Amino acid sequence: xxxxxWELTWLETKIFLREPLGAIGTVVIPVVxxxxxxRAIGRSAPASPGATAFLRDGLPVLAxxxxxxxxxxxxxxxxxxxxxxxxxxRLRATPLRPQTILTAHVLxxxxxxxxxxxxxxLAGRRYFAAGPDVPVIAFxxxxxxxxxxxxxxxxxxxxxxxxxxxxxxxxxxxxYPMVVLSGLFVPLDIMPQWLRMxxxxxxxxxxxxxxxxxxxxxxxxxxxxDLAALAVVCVVCTALSxxxxxxx
Amino acid sequence: xxxxxxxxxxxxYGRTVAVDEVSFDVQEGEIFGLIGPNGxxxxxTMECVEGLRKPxxxxxxxxxxxxxxxxxxxxxxxxVQLQQAHLQKRxxxxxxxxxxxxxxxxxxGDGDVLLEQLGLADKRxxxxxxxxxxxxxxxxxxxxxxNDPHVVFLDELTTGLDPQSRRAIxxxxxxxxxxxxxxxxxxxxxxxxxxxxxxxxxxxxxxxIDADTPQGLVDRHCPERSVVLVTGDxxxxxxxxxxxxxxxxxxxxxxxxxxxxxxxFVTAVIQCLAxxxxxxxxxxxxxxxLEDVFLKLTGHSIRD
Ligand SMILES: Nc1ncnc2c1ncn2[C@@H]1O[C@H](COP(=O)(O)OP(=O)(O)OP(=O)(O)O)[C@@H](O)[C@H]1O
Ligand SMILES: [Mg+2]
Numbered sequence: 001x002x003x004x005x006w007e008l009t010w011l012e013t014k015i016f017l018r019e020p021l022g023a024i025g026t027v028v029i030p031v032v033x034x035x036x037x038x039r040a041i042g043r044s045a046p047a048s049p050g051a052t053a054f055l056r057d058g059l060p061v062l063a064x065x066x067x068x069x070x071x072x073x074x075x076x077x078x079x080x081x082x083x084x085x086x087x088x089x090r091l092r093a094t095p096l097r098p099q100t101i102l103t104a105h106v107l108x109x110x111x112x113x114x115x116x117x118x119x120x121x122l123a124g125r126r127y128f129a130a131g132p133d134v135p136v137i138a139f140x141x142x143x144x145x146x147x148x149x150x151x152x153x154x155x156x157x158x159x160x161x162x163x164x165x166x167x168x169x170x171x172x173x174x175x176y177p178m179v180v181l182s183g184l185f186v187p188l189d190i191m192p193q194w195l196r197m198x199x200x201x202x203x204x205x206x207x208x209x210x211x212x213x214x215x216x217x218x219x220x221x222x223x224x225x226d227l228a229a230l231a232v233v234c235v236v237c238t239a240l241s242x243x244x245x246x247x248x
Numbered sequence: 249x250x251x252x253x254x255x256x257x258x259x260x261y262g263r264t265v266a267v268d269e270v271s272f273d274v275q276e277g278e279i280f281g282l283i284g285p286n287g288x289x290x291x292x293t294m295e296c297v298e299g300l301r302k303p304x305x306x307x308x309x310x311x312x313x314x315x316x317x318x319x320x321x322x323x324x325x326x327x328v329q330l331q332q333a334h335l336q337k338r339x340x341x342x343x344x345x346x347x348x349x350x351x352x353x354x355x356x357g358d359g360d361v362l363l364e365q366l367g368l369a370d371k372r373x374x375x376x377x378x379x380x381x382x383x384x385x386x387x388x389x390x391x392x393x394x395n396d397p398h399v400v401f402l403d404e405l406t407t408g409l410d411p412q413s414r415r416a417i418x419x420x421x422x423x424x425x426x427x428x429x430x431x432x433x434x435x436x437x438x439x440x441x442x443x444x445x446x447x448x449x450x451x452x453x454x455x456x457i458d459a460d461t462p463q464g465l466v467d468r469h470c471p472e473r474s475v476v477l478v479t480g481d482x483x484x485x486x487x488x489x490x491x492x493x494x495x496x497x498x499x500x501x502x503x504x505x506x507x508x509x510x511x512x513f514v515t516a517v518i519q520c521l522a523x524x525x526x527x528x529x530x531x532x533x534x535x536x537x538l539e540d541v542f543l544k545l546t547g548h549s550i551r552d
Contacts, residue, residue, distance in 0.1 A: 011343055015338050087336060089330065090333040092300065094348065095324045
């Protein structure tokens, strides 16, 4: 059933690292930007409680979220390029199952996301000591759940984008406004009523609520609603893309 | 035994009818060619047989399997070369071969022998994007053969190659047959079909017009033959006209074109030359080809 999954995952990892900006773009640049932003804020307002809170709680969530989104956008692009080039079709004319092909790509993206975040965390520890009580494992699990939900949305986009050239911009246009409304920048409580209603319909609102809650030490039981919402997103999007996905 | 059996297949894309009422069998151990002009429906037919597209109507069986229902089982036992395919730009040749070998239940060894046979041994470490068209094509043939398949599907395998690579690939395909495999190929090159295929089916506008051995098609549809010769003998024209099976004799200065039909015709011309001691400075026969058959059956050349 999963024959070829490890071979394909390993191969795609190597191929990704051979891309001109593969490793630098996904791992090095985000880590460096993260450090620069962190240090800049830390220097300019060392004592302000707002800055401290943002460094401690806001920045990690923001960074993780953007890395997850970037990974998904990159996946959408790769799938579109593979489809346009006839690579997906060629892979499908083998005993490989379609699910295996897509799973391999998801695993590669998860791998790079994990590596980037780990490096960020290690590097970040040196510069602005996060509290020792940060629930790393719980946060990792919450982020994994969030990433899977975002991935499933990514697959819907990958299923319908007409050409590879549009994959990245279309994905960005869909994802980033949702992040803006997610409560990460502007708390939901101070939004006008109608905007808050809209935000409640957007998957990222639950992603942000989950990530922020778990990062700041919240319990899982307080976030059952978020997890349920993400599960619904996953199921609906996966079912949808299974129906509309085009291999060529 | 028929390895591929296709009966009454129809496939439409929206309002385009790509293939309609297509039926044919491919026998074990033969090279079977589907020939026709661009857009005739060759790829569509082949991809239905490979289980990559689902026909709207009709039945297909390959090695006794239903290409749609048993697609994974089928893929394990067939080799496929698609008309338009690419691999990851930066995949290395050996990596592709290695990946493919890992996908099948019974791969043939490690694939290095195949690369050797296909003249790709020195490209083992090259990225796919750096290969020439002919090398890419050969890699795809290697991938199609990696599982020692019972049937190999080759869709336009020499399109875009230079004559030398083309001949090399024809040799390869004959080699596949020599190992007892069945080959199902498409082409719009009549010469390729004539030289390579044991049997061909001519397809146009999604319908099969006729199917037979290349020679059989020529004999049935274009029995005419011509002899072109050059002689200064003043009595020659009269003698040629008196021969049996002759349809017409054309003359341009000393060059004669004698048209006739049937196997006895050429012999009759030769006997006539000998009997009357007509000295010729040039002599050749012009036999009709699949190209002529195509022209006859469709009213236009395959290149138009
Ligand atoms: N995916 C598709 N969507 C819509 N129409 C298609 C599709 N594939 C093929 N067609 C149409 O079906 C017809 C047959 O196409 P097909 O590719 O089978 O021809 P072909 O004989 O392989 O041609 P060629 O020699 O150019 O490869 C053409 O009219 C083509 O435009
Ligand atoms: Mg074709």
